[in-house]
Amino acid sequence: MPKTGDTPDLATPSPPAHGARPGGLAAMRRRLEVQELRLKAVLDSLSQGLSLYDSEARLVLCNQQFLDIYRLPPECGTPGTTFRQILEARIAGNTHVGDDAEDYVADRLGVATARRALGAIHRLNSGQMISVTHQPMADGGWVSTHKDVTELHNLQAELTHLAYHDPLTGLPNRTLFYRRIGAAFDELARHPGLAVLCLDLDGFKPINDTIGHAAGDVLLRQFAARLAACLGPDDTVARMGGDEFAVLHRGTSETACALASRIGEATHAPFELDGRVVSVAVGIGIAVAGRDGAETDALLHSADLALYAAKRDGRGGIRSFDPELDRAETDRRRIEVELKHAIAMQQFELHFQPILDLGTEAFAGFEALLRWRHPERGMVPPGDFIPVAEATGMILPLGEWVIREALAEAARWPADLRVAVNVSSVQLVRGNLPTILTQALAHSGIAPGRVEIEITESVFLANSDESLETLRRLRALGVRVALDDFGTGYSALGYLLAFPFDKIKIDGTFVRALSSAESARTIVSAVADIGARLGMQTTAEGIEDAEQLRAVHAMGYSEAQGYLIARPMPREAVRRLLTAAFDRMPEAPHERVAG
Ligand code: C2E
Ligand code: MG
Ligand code: MG
Numbered sequence: 194m195p196k197t198g199d200t201p202d203l204a205t206p207s208p209p210a211h212g213a214r215p216g217g218l219a220a221m222r223r224r225l226e227v228q229e230l231r232l233k234a235v236l237d238s239l240s241q242g243l244s245l246y247d248s249e250a251r252l253v254l255c256n257q258q259f260l261d262i263y264r265l266p267p268e269c270g271t272p273g274t275t276f277r278q279i280l281e282a283r284i285a286g287n288t289h290v291g292d293d294a295e296d297y298v299a300d301r302l303g304v305a306t307a308r309r310a311l312g313a314i315h316r317l318n319s320g321q322m323i324s325v326t327h328q329p330m331a332d333g334g335w336v337s338t339h340k341d342v343t344e345l346h347n348l349q350a351e352l353t354h355l356a357y358h359d360p361l362t363g364l365p366n367r368t369l370f371y372r373r374i375g376a377a378f379d380e381l382a383r384h385p386g387l388a389v390l391c392l393d394l395d396g397f398k399p400i401n402d403t404i405g406h407a408a409g410d411v412l413l414r415q416f417a418a419r420l421a422a423c424l425g426p427d428d429t430v431a432r433m434g435g436d437e438f439a440v441l442h443r444g445t446s447e448t449a450c451a452l453a454s455r456i457g458e459a460t461h462a463p464f465e466l467d468g469r470v471v472s473v474a475v476g477i478g479i480a481v482a483g484r485d486g487a488e489t490d491a492l493l494h495s496a497d498l499a500l501y502a503a504k505r506d507g508r509g510g511i512r513s514f515d516p517e518l519d520r521a522e523t524d525r526r527r528i529e530v531e532l533k534h535a536i537a538m539q540q541f542e543l544h545f546q547p548i549l550d551l552g553t554e555a556f557a558g559f560e561a562l563l564r565w566r567h568p569e570r571g572m573v574p575p576g577d578f579i580p581v582a583e584a585t586g587m588i589l590p591l592g593e594w595v596i597r598e599a600l601a602e603a604a605r606w607p608a609d610l611r612v613a614v615n616v617s618s619v620q621l622v623r624g625n626l627p628t629i630l631t632q633a634l635a636h637s638g639i640a641p642g643r644v645e646i647e648i649t650e651s652v653f654l655a656n657s658d659e660s661l662e663t664l665r666r667l668r669a670l671g672v673r674v675a676l677d678d679f680g681t682g683y684s685a686l687g688y689l690l691a692f693p694f695d696k697i698k699i700d701g702t703f704v705r706a707l708s709s710a711e712s713a714r715t716i717v718s719a720v721a722d723i724g725a726r727l728g729m730q731t732t733a734e735g736i737e738d739a740e741q742l743r744a745v746h747a748m749g750y751s752e753a754q755g756y757l758i759a760r761p762m763p764r765e766a767v768r769r770l771l772t773a774a775f776d777r778m779p780e781a782p783h784e785r786v787a788g
Contacts, residue, residue, distance in 0.1 A: 241340045248333025250276040250305055262323060262339050263288040276305060288317045305335060314342065322346040359432040361410055362417035370431035373441055374489045378482065387441070387482035388449035391496040392420075392456065394436040395474040395508045400466075408466040412473070415466075419459045423452060439496070446481045446513065453477045453511045460509075474509035476500055485514040498522055528581045531567070536590060540566050543598050544761035547770075548613070548732060548754045551746050558611030560647070560754065561599035562761045563591070583619045592620045593629050600637040600644065602764050606771055613645040613675065618652040621660040630670060641671030645696065649677050653688050664692055675732070679720060689727060697724045701735015701755065707744055714744075721748040 233256075236243060242259030246252055252274040260270050264286035269279055280301055284294045291297050304311060304327060311327040324340040357369035365373065377387050394416065401409035413436065420430050420438060427443035440456075442449050460475040478500030486492030495514040502518050503510035535541065545559035565573040582588040596614055603612035620626055626646075634641055646667055652660045664674055675696035676688065680703055689697070699720045706713035717733070724731035733745035736755030745753055762770075 241338045243336065243338050244279075245336045246276055246305070246334045250302070250334075252276070252279065253334065259339055262321070262341055264319070276302065287319050288321070290315050290317060308335075314346075362414055362432050364417055364421070364438075365429060365431040367431065367433050370429065370433070370439055370441065371489055373429050373431075374492065377441060377443070378488060381482065384443065386444045386448075387492075388444060388446060389480050389482075389492050389496040390440040390442060390449060390453055390456070391433075391478045391480075391493070391500040392438040392440070393476045393500055393504065394460075395476055395504070397436040397473055400471050400473070404466065404469060404471070408469070411466045412464055412471065415464050416460065416473075416475075420456060423455045423459050425452075428452075439493075446479070446484070449479050449481065450511070450513065453479055457509055457511060476503040476509065477511045478503050478514065479512070480514040495519070525581055525584075528578055529585055529587075532578060532582060532585070532587055535565060535567070536587065540568070541591065541594065542566060542763065543595065543602065544763055545602070545612075545767045546754060546761040547759045547767075548611075548752050549758045551750055551753055556610060557752055558613060558643070558645070559603075559606075559767060560613040560761075561595060561602075561615070563595055563615075579617065583617050586619070586623070588617050588619050589624055592616055592624060596629055597633045597636065600633045600639055602767075603643060604637040604639050605768065608640070608643070610771075611643045611645055611673075612639075613647050615647045615677065618648070618654075618660060621648065621652055621663045624663075626663055627666040627670060630667060630672060634670070642673065645673040645675050647675045647677040647698065650679070650681075650688055653691065657691075661692055668693075675730075678734075680716060686723070689723065689729075693727075694729050696730040696732060696752075698732040698734050698754075704733050704735045704741050704745065704755070705737065707741055717745065718748045721745070721750050724751075725749060 232254075236254070236256035237258070239256060239258065242256060242262045244252060244255040244259045251272075252270070253272055255270050257270075259265070260267065263279075263283050265279065265282050265288075268274070269282050277298060280289065280298045281294075283289045284297070289297050308329040309327075310329065311325075313325055315323045315325055317323060320343070321341055322343045322345075324342045325337060327335060327337045329335045357366060358364065359366045374387075374389065377384075381387060397409065397412070400412060413432075417430070417432065417438070420440070424430055424440065425443065425448075429441040431439050431441075433439050440452070442452055444452070456477060457475060460473060463470045463472045478496045478498065480486055480492050480495035480499060482492055485495040495518075498518040499512045499514040503512035506512065542564050543561045544564050545561055547559055548557045549555075550557040563575045563579070565575075565578055567573045579588065582591055596616075599612050599614045603610065606612075616624070616626065630641075630644070630646075634644070646664075648660075648664070668674060673695040674692065675698055676694045677698045678700045679697050681700045697720060699717060703713050703717050703720075707717060721731050723729075730751045731749070732752040732754055733741075733750045734754050736742050736745065736753045736757045738757055741755070742753055742757055
């Protein structure tokens with residue numbers, strides 16, 4: 194047997210050196226036994242399994258780890274055991290690879306005769322993952338090492354799973370979802386029909402806030418399960434974060450809409466969380482590949498815009514993308530950029546619209562209405578930019594300016610005239626309004642009772658507890674609070690009981706419908722009665738003709754406001770009006786329309 198360098202040949206113990214002491218045969222045998230024991234100790238101390246075969250594919254030696262890894266009986270470790278016998282023992286112990294035992298034996302024998310160095314990870318039928326190296330030796334045999342890497346492999350698989358899945362629901366996460374859409378786009382030619390649905394739960398936050406995050410988690414898991422049950426076999430659902438989910442649907446825009454309805458239905462049934470029953474709704478935006486987006490980002494963006502629109506429609510809305518949404522979004526972005534600039538450049542001004550006291554027939558005060566004097570587009574009405582200012586938080590500095598400006602202006606008017614200021618729900622929740630008003634009152638020196646804050650019903654939709662708390666603190670300052678645009682929002686009479694408003698302002702749309710719709714007359718008149726019974730003042734907005742004025746007067750409204758009386762006007766016009774009309778009767782005010 195050829196020997197390479199000084200490496201001791203493990204296969205056969207070295208013959209005794211020349212000149213060994215005669216009669217030392219027994220001693221030599223002992224030495225050999227000792228050597229063998231040492232070798233075995235070394236082999237068994239290895240962390241890996243090791244096996245060595247000769248050129249006839251017979252085992253020369255192996256260690257205990259080798260036998261353990263493959264669950265081989267001790268006799269398999271006897272030198273001289275053939276490779277085939279070992280393979281057969283592995284088949285018996287189910288530590289082979291693949292279903293076909295004969296194939297497996299042929300394959301391994303092939304590797305042995307190929308005489309090439311190899312390294313691979315084998316997944317055994319027992320489930321173990323074994324890292325194997327195969328190294329041919331110069332004598333025609335080979336040595337192989339075997340390491341059980343099952344745990345490492347599982348850990349890696351777990352890490353990979355974690356990187357691509359949401360731990361709470363077990364659903365794919367945003368990263369995996371993006372990949373799946375990318376893959377779906379790649380095979381779109383072969384497998385057409387791809388749509389994305391963006392979903393967002395309505396009413397999740399209050400549940401999470403009131404009954405706790407643990408219950409919120411249960412709700413999300415239950416919702417995820419219902420969602421998964423709605424899908425087709427090729428669809429994927431992912432949790433994008435918080436209460437946002439998304440579905441990749443393989444199908445047409447029609448099947449996507451049908452899927453959205455199924456999801457809406459499935460969400461409809463109440464959820465039971467630790468004995469409590471709660472209900473939520475789901476807003477869904479749909480975008481179809483090709484028509485609404487030619488790649489992942491564009492498609493998701495379109496589905497997102499559709500979702501915003503669906504949420505604007507109210508609880509449980511479903512919307513498909515349409516290019517108009519994109520234009521609106523572009524407008525919104527442009528306004529956002531311009532608004533920032535406008536705040537810096539002080540392009541805003543306040544106009545004031547008189548409010549007529551129907552009892553005294555004198556002005557009760559003025560409502561401050563914000564105007565944006567745009568350098569190119571002229572006067573921009575608040576409806577065009579306030580929603581953007583609210584969505585971006587820019588309403589906070591802007592609203593603060595309105596309050597300071599309005600109170601400072603009112604300080605120049607006779608002391609019995611009020612000033613009304615509109616505030617948005619964003620200001621009530623995040624705006625630090627009590628402090629701002631305290632400062633503005635101190636700065637202007639006007640009595641708190643001359644200031645009226647107008648809020649709309651939207652305040653009751655989000656964070657109503659915080660909003661009500663702010664309203665109470667404003668009231669504690671002595672400031673009055675009015676409920677604006679009554680009847681247009683989600684109109685629950687309960688809102689009137691939630692807070693003791695000083696005034697209800699019925700929306701102009703009802704007043705304008707007085708002559709055409711009998712139901713409008715009923716509503717307008719009922720609101721006057723409700724106000725009277727609750728001890729709240731009532732203002733009829735949007736009075737454009739004398740008939741309307743007479744009608745609301747007859748119904749018992751305390752105040753009226755509208756183009757008939759006067760349009761909103763710049764502060765200089767108010768000053769002129771007030772100095773001209775000492776008795777402050779509403780005669781010939783500036784910009785008055787013919788009635
Ligand atoms: P609002 O508080 O209900 O104000 C009344 C709106 O009706 C004003 O529109 C006013 O110009 C208009 N109006 C008054 N009389 C008539 C009439 O006879 N016929 C018709 N068709 N309209 C009439 P404007 O100034 O465009 O304001 C729209 C809304 O923007 C306001 O509704 C208010 O909700 C909001 N807004 C205005 N200024 C501010 C502000 O400083 N802060 C906040 N948060 N919102 C504001
Ligand atoms: Mg108002
Ligand atoms: Mg109004």
